[in-house]
Amino acid sequence: MEEDQELERKISGLKTSMAEGERKTALEMVQAAGTDRHCVTFVLHEEDHTLGNSLRYMIMKNPEVEFCGYTTTHPSESKINLRIQTRGALPAVEPFQRGLNELMNVCQHVLDKFEASIKNYKEQKASRNESTF
Amino acid sequence: MAATQAVEEMRSRVVLGEFGVRNVHTTDFPGNYSGYDDAWDQERFEKNFRVDVVHMDENSLEFDMVGIDASIANAFRRILLAEVPTMAVEKVLVYNNTSIVQDEILAHRLGLIPIHADPRLFEYRNQGDEEGTEIDTLQFRLQVRCTRNPHAAKDSSDPNELYMNHKVYTRHMTWIPLGNQADLFPEGTIRPVHDDILIAQLRPGQEIDLLMHCVKGIGKDHAKFSPVATASYRLLPDITLLEPVEGEAAEELSRCFSPGVVEVQEVQGKKVARVANPRLDTFSREIFRNEKLKKAVRLARVRDHYIYGVSLCCSGWSAVARSRLTATSTSWLQVILLPQPPE
Numbered sequence: 001m002e003e004d005q006e007l008e009r010k011i012s013g014l015k016t017s018m019a020e021g022e023r024k025t026a027l028e029m030v031q032a033a034g035t036d037r038h039c040v041t042f043v044l045h046e047e048d049h050t051l052g053n054s055l056r057y058m059i060m061k062n063p064e065v066e067f068c069g070y071t072t073t074h075p076s077e078s079k080i081n082l083r084i085q086t087r088g089a090l091p092a093v094e095p096f097q098r099g100l101n102e103l104m105n106v107c108q109h110v111l112d113k114f115e116a117s118i119k120n121y122k123e124q125k126a127s128r129n130e131s132t133f
Numbered sequence: 134m135a136a137t138q139a140v141e142e143m144r145s146r147v148v149l150g151e152f153g154v155r156n157v158h159t160t161d162f163p164g165n166y167s168g169y170d171d172a173w174d175q176e177r178f179e180k181n182f183r184v185d186v187v188h189m190d191e192n193s194l195e196f197d198m199v200g201i202d203a204s205i206a207n208a209f210r211r212i213l214l215a216e217v218p219t220m221a222v223e224k225v226l227v228y229n230n231t232s233i234v235q236d237e238i239l240a241h242r243l244g245l246i247p248i249h250a251d252p253r254l255f256e257y258r259n260q261g262d263e264e265g266t267e268i269d270t271l272q273f274r275l276q277v278r279c280t281r282n283p284h285a286a287k288d289s290s291d292p293n294e295l296y297m298n299h300k301v302y303t304r305h306m307t308w309i310p311l312g313n314q315a316d317l318f319p320e321g322t323i324r325p326v327h328d329d330i331l332i333a334q335l336r337p338g339q340e341i342d343l344l345m346h347c348v349k350g351i352g353k354d355h356a357k358f359s360p361v362a363t364a365s366y367r368l369l370p371d372i373t374l375l376e377p378v379e380g381e382a383a384e385e386l387s388r389c390f391s392p393g394v395v396e397v398q399e400v401q402g403k404k405v406a407r408v409a410n411p412r413l414d415t416f417s418r419e420i421f422r423n424e425k426l427k428k429a430v431r432l433a434r435v436r437d438h439y440i441y442g443v444s445l446c447c448s449g450w451s452a453v454a455r456s457r458l459t460a461t462s463t464s465w466l467q468v469i470l471l472p473q474p475p476e
Contacts, residue, residue, distance in 0.1 A: 061173035063163035121186040
């Protein structure tokens with residue numbers, strides 16, 4: 001109860017660029033007062049397991065993270081709560097950002113490899129068609 | 134040593150037991166296993182990761198992704214289904230519909246028709262914009278009237294003979310270019326993907342006359358925008374023989390699996406079973422119904438080897454290859470998989 005009363009809700013600056021003039025929050029940080037920034041719950045709007053699970057995996061791979069979990073609040077709402085607790089005094093935003101960047105790098109690498117593989121397949125197919133003549 | 138072998142199995146295989154599945158979840162996070170450095174290492178990931186395209190044609194694509202975790206593999210699958218954009222009919226302006234198919238049913242059917250248009254060349258329509266411009270809308274006209282065939286035989290009962298234009302197909306849809314679309318898109322490139330989809334049936338005197346607006350959308354909004362008929366993956370099967378299986382038992386063993394998985398070879402006069410191609414197996418688990426042989430085999434799946442199978446609704450255009458991982462706001466994660474479409 002006391003914690004609820006003391007909960008601070010901070011709205012972070014990232015907004016989606018929807019119709020002109022309309023600004024929707026994309027990310028919120030919820031943190032119980034009295035704790036330093038090492039355990040934080042991030043509320044990500046308009047997200048689901050697609051980002052939640054993959055981001056959770058990347059953040060868990062960080063040895064500084066003591067706990068990371070996510071949940072969808074309710075199937076009718078499209079938002080997720082992602083909680084990060086770090087060892088020591090590392091602010092929780094740091095593994096969050098690092099996880100996002102690492103996920104970007106992973107996706108970029110997968111993209112490159114996939115494109116190369118498709119190109120390779122097509123070349124092989126073309127050369128196989130030629131060699132039958 | 135037995136201990137490290139068990140640990141390796143725990144880390145890298147999902148084991149299918151007779152009554153349950155073990156080692157399902159990913160456990161290789163830092164601190165779980167002593168002696169292993171499981172922290173994220175981009176270089177190590179890049180070294181181990183590979184993509185192999187097994188088969189690709191107009192309607193389907195099969196490829197393997199090796200060295201990636203389930204959460205990311207699943208994210209790609211989810212994106213293929215729900216977040217890759219396509220063009221589909223959204224608004225239907227009905228001028229005349231005297232057919233037996235109600236307006237809304239007809240509109241629903243038209244929305245599900247796959248449209249052959251590259252969505253990357255179009256923008257999303259702004260919210261609240263009713264009219265639509267050439268940059269975000271494609272227009273199609275469908276006008277068919279059914280009449281009686283004056284030259285039909287007197288006693289014929291075949292509708293194909295008696296009536297003209299009694300079946301409305303997608304080939305009756307004509308594209309109406311807006312603005313400068315005629316310059317941008319050569320004749321015949323903007324059309325429904327298949328021209329033999331039956332939309333409605335008519336009888337003499339009935340007519341369908343309508344205008345369709347196509348917009349860009351994603352599967353999350355409505356399933357008609359999903360570019361894939363289905364996108365799924367399975368893990369690579371891993372079948373190991375725990376003890377040698379010979380003679381009649383070898384034949385029995387090969388019958389317990391899909392054809393081609395276990396083959397029986399003649400070695401020094403004896404028949405010996407060998408696992409030839411586990412990839413083909415569909416894991417019917419028939420082996421567990423055989424009391425003698427179930428102890429001789431370990432059924433497992435390789436945890437980080439994903440065999441994707443994707444069937445497309447759009448032939449001739451590899452929409453499957455376009456997968457976009459997006460986070461909420463613009464700058465976070467934008468990775469677009471964009472291989473070239475097949476020729």
